Amino acid sequence: MTRPAILNDRHYTYADYLKFPEDERWEIIDGVAYLLQGAPGDCDAKAMAPSPAFEHQSIVGELSRQIGNQLQGKPCRVVTAPLDVRLDVANADATVVQPDLMVICDRAKIDKRGVIGAPDWIVEVLSPATAGRDHITKRDLYERHGVREYWLVHPIDRVVTVYRDRQVGRYSQAFVSEMTGKLAITAIPGLEIDWDLWQPLDDTP
Numbered sequence: 001m002t003r004p005a006i007l008n009d010r011h012y013t014y015a016d017y018l019k020f021p022e023d024e025r026w027e028i029i030d031g032v033a034y035l036l037q038g039a040p041g042d043c044d045a046k047a048m049a050p051s052p053a054f055e056h057q058s059i060v061g062e063l064s065r066q067i068g069n070q071l072q073g074k075p076c077r078v079v080t081a082p083l084d085v086r087l088d089v090a091n092a093d094a095t096v097v098q099p100d101l102m103v104i105c106d107r108a109k110i111d112k113r114g115v116i117g118a119p120d121w122i123v124e125v126l127s128p129a130t131a132g133r134d135h136i137t138k139r140d141l142y143e144r145h146g147v148r149e150y151w152l153v154h155p156i157d158r159v160v161t162v163y164r165d166r167q168v169g170r171y172s173q174a175f176v177s178e179m180t181g182k183l184a185i186t187a188i189p190g191l192e193i194d195w196d197l198w199q200p201l202d203d204t205p
Helices: 054-070 131-144
Strands: 025-029 032-037 077-080 084-086 101-104 114-116 121-125 149-154 159-163 175-178 182-185 191-194
Touching: 025 131, 054 077, 054 101, 054 121, 054 191, 121 131, 131 149, 131 159
Parallel strands: 084 114, 121 149
Antiparallel strands: 025 032, 077 101, 101 121, 149 159, 159 175, 182 191
């Protein structure tokens, strides 16, 4: 029997998350479970994201490389998915996400299972299956839980949507930057991404 890729029949928590099959990737947002990837034939393919495309992974890898080099000797750590981020400890961990890339500067937020609380910077690289959730649901989620800066990378359009400068618990208006030249991560002074170092697939020899 094919299982749905979105489970909203009850309030799901991290305890439920730990019981999901090991060959599947899930996120739980405010008690609703979303299947990111699952075993072929077991789940509703229409609602589930396919495996990340080459360009998606290429961007994540390049960002991780650049930031990792810049963080040498500093307390902040950069990590990529899949790694659990539990944002809602006060509500029985009813929100567990796996951002494509994040930087955490507070060592106390890191444990053996992943991250507890808000990373300083989160990046989601958009795909057709997740773009709406990344733009709307996750933007609201990260704002509410104190993520200081949130980037959405659009591989097709070659632009980045940036949310930062949280004022009274809210992000300021987003701005869009082309994926050329350098773009600073203002939540973590001294860090920046040089987009000219990333080689898109159509430029690969």
